[in-house]
Amino acid sequence: MKIVVRVKLELSAYQADTLAATLRACNRAANHVSEVAFRTGEVRRNGLQPMVYRQVKEDFDLSAQPAVRVVKKVCDAYATLKANIKAGNLGPKGSKRRNKAESKSIRFREDAAQAFDDRCLSWQTEARTVSIWTTAGRLKGIRFVCSENAAKMIADHRQGESDLVFRDGSWYLLATCDIPEPPLFEHADWLGMDLGIVNIATTSDGTVMSGRRLERYRKRMRALTAKLQAKKTKNAKRRLKAIRRREQRFATDTNHCISKTLVSTAERTSRGIALEDLTGIRERVKAKHEQRYRLHSWAFAQLGAFVEYKAQRAGVPLVHVSPAYTSRQCSACWHTHKQNRVDQATFACRACGMTMHADINGSRNIRHRAADAWQRGAVNRPSSA
Numbered sequence: 001m002k003i004v005v006r007v008k009l010e011l012s013a014y015q016a017d018t019l020a021a022t023l024r025a026c027n028r029a030a031n032h033v034s035e036v037a038f039r040t041g042e043v044r045r046n047g048l049q050p051m052v053y054r055q056v057k058e059d060f061d062l063s064a065q066p067a068v069r070v071v072k073k074v075c076d077a078y079a080t081l082k083a084n085i086k087a088g089n090l091g092p093k094g095s096k097r098r099n100k101a102e103s104k105s106i107r108f109r110e111d112a113a114q115a116f117d118d119r120c121l122s123w124q125t126e127a128r129t130v131s132i133w134t135t136a137g138r139l140k141g142i143r144f145v146c147s148e149n150a151a152k153m154i155a156d157h158r159q160g161e162s163d164l165v166f167r168d169g170s171w172y173l174l175a176t177c178d179i180p181e182p183p184l185f186e187h188a189d190w191l192g193m194d195l196g197i198v199n200i201a202t203t204s205d206g207t208v209m210s211g212r213r214l215e216r217y218r219k220r221m222r223a224l225t226a227k228l229q230a231k232k233t234k235n236a237k238r239r240l241k242a243i244r245r246r247e248q249r250f251a252t253d254t255n256h257c258i259s260k261t262l263v264s265t266a267e268r269t270s271r272g273i274a275l276e277d278l279t280g281i282r283e284r285v286k287a288k289h290e291q292r293y294r295l296h297s298w299a300f301a302q303l304g305a306f307v308e309y310k311a312q313r314a315g316v317p318l319v320h321v322s323p324a325y326t327s328r329q330c331s332a333c334w335h336t337h338k339q340n341r342v343d344q345a346t347f348a349c350r351a352c353g354m355t356m357h358a359d360i361n362g363s364r365n366i367r368h369r370a371a372d373a374w375q376r377g378a379v380n381r382p383s384s385a
Contacts, residue, residue: 001181001312005153007146009130009171015139019164019171020111022134026070027108029060033074038105043078045071061135065119069161073115077106113174115161123162123175125155130173132164144173153177168245182315187272190319190374192367193262193307194326194359195276195300198344201258202359203265204367209258214251221247251299259306263314272317274370275304276326321369330354331364 011019033052042048049071056067081101084090090098120133128151131140146154157177165172192204200211224243228236266273278300311318327347329336335351342348347358 001179001309003153003157003177003179003309003313005146005150005158005175005177007144007150007154007173007175009173010143010145011171015142016171018134018136018139019132020166021136023112023114023164023166024110025060025062025135026066026114027110027112029056029062029067029070030074030108030112031105032056032060033071034077034105034107037074037078043075043082045075048075063120063133065117066133069115069117069120073108074106077108081106111166113163113165115163117161121162121164121173123154123158125151153179179313181312184317185270185315187270187317189269189271190274190367190370191262191266191269191271192274192363192365192370193276194363194366195278195303196359199359200254201262201303202357202363203262204360204363205265206357206360207265208357208359209261214254217250218247252302255299255303255306259303259310262307263310263316266311266316267314272319272370272374273307273311274366274373275307275318275320276323276366277320278304278323317374319370319374321366321373323366326362326365326369327358329365331361331368 033048033056036052037043037048040048040051042051049068052071053067056062056070057064060067062070085098085101090101092098116132122131124130128145129141129143131138132142154175154177157179158175159178160176162176163174165174190204194202196202196211198211199208200214201209221243225240228240262273308318325336328338328340330340330347330349330352332354333349333352335349337350340347340349341358343358345358346355347361348355
């Protein structure tokens, strides 16, 4: 399985300026290659590279291997666009969003990430330094900082390209590590997990992980952002720049903590994990105007991805089941009725009279469906994170 490890670079002013100039040169070259690809319709690397290779090297001051990486970057971007169109992520044919994407060439920001292979970037993990190609020559001895586990993973399992990223005034390298995948252990039962907004995750054991703390933080950040935007002063703009992505980082950390707890619980009790397949839920659910922000800031896909890759690393079986009627079905007698769900937190079966927390009832329904889904093979078994 593949894991991405991020390390932070410690740069001098000259080194930072040199890397910034390198990113600008690579992305300007990528924009030129993208225009050629859009104009000619040639988006295959074998067909596009002979058309632009010499001009990219001469006009944008790139060496041979970086020029090849730039062409590959453009081809990958068009392959991703084609896949999104085929999957319907940009809307049906003739929609405004799809027409906008198809009517012009793909553009790259001047500080967009750039991939470097082993010919352009070398790692010295024991010394915690890297050597990287730039338009001003090769920079050697650039120090990076990371945890001991991250450094060991890079030394033992790093493969393929590494991405140079500039974000919020700092420079990072993202290294792809291919670690061996442990075999799935024999599970005795399933741990059902119901995902939600009020309660981020609820397990069939009765553990409720509330989203109240995260919701309060989001509300406070929205109020602070609105207040600073209204001021329109230089100091307010500096403060807005400083706090950008803070809410996102807070939500990501919360999802990491929840997923780690769930996977460790399943591993300790020799159980698999059962999740709802919530693909397309934002298109299916109709929310009131005041609830749309909460719905679209719900990071359920990220939490599911974290649970999946952590389960894969631990050898914990994982299955996705249909979420249909899990909130209306009684986990004791299987009676399904719309009025069984009294309110957000209360479930009361109209047939057998059983009452319990609504999210716990839903997680138990997910647990019951997991065994059948695993046995018939109609599941998403852990494959790659």
